[in-house]
Amino acid sequence: MQVKPEYIQLSDLELSTLLSEGDEIAYTEIYNRYHGALYIHVFNKLRHREDSRDIVHDLFISLWNKREQLVLKTTLSSYLYTAVRYKVFDLISHRDVASRYVESVSGFSEQEDGMTDHTIREKQFLAIIEQEIAALPKKMRAIFELSRNGNLSHKEIAAQLELSEKTVKKQINNSLKILRKKLGTALFTAFIL
Known part of the structure; x- marks a missing residue:
């Protein structure tokens, strides 16, 4: 979807208000404004391209799906960076659980020879x-x-x-x-x- 020039001039607060009303162009402008920076932020934490892409993609899907309930208590950028940070924590937590599971299976296997x-x-x-x-x-x-x-x-x-x-x-x-x-x-x- 093409962003109209006047949307580029809007503040984050104006864009988030339009987004909560279901404005797709505002959503596209938010995506264009923050996608690259969020990806770099996540990649610097994970050092994994595909996981970084998936996390940012999931964040924007979630933002659109929850647009009607969106109530910002801070700036839009703070909201997005906090949300993406939680997604990174979730991924790391899931990896830790999987790692412990694999270790326990390996340990059991070694115990039983x-x-x-x-x-x-x-x-x-x-x-x-x-x-x-x-x-x-x-x-x-x-x-x-x-x-x-x-x-x-x-x-x-x-x-x-x-x-x-x-x-x-x-x-x-x-x-x-x-x-x-x-x-x-x-x-x-x-x-x-």
Whole structure:
């Protein structure tokens, strides 16, 4: 969506008021104003491009979805930076949980001196994950596999499949939500890491 020149001149407070009224152009201007800086901020914390993109993308999806309840007690920039900081904390927390889970499984495996058992479980986990990926809708699965297995960026996938980058981001986001729900948090987190 093209931003009108007069929107560029608006203050953050004016933009947030228009956003809460459902103004898509105001939302686009907020996105254009803060997306790059928020991405750099997150990347400096995580040092992971894809995770940084996903967190900023999720933040803007959340901002739009909750626009009607948006009540700023501070500046818009403070609100966005605080929200993105919490998303980074959540991701790190989930990684810690997954790491402890993997360590406990490894510890159990070593205690029992059962590398065969560990290998069997790992193969079972992988089979379950592959089954759930195969159950994704065809277009979503293709995009997801190019992202995760092909290590392609959203832009590269969009070019290869002749789709918009926004469609690719949405499909990957949706596939992750589906997999998280079907695999459960522990298995999903172990898979993502």
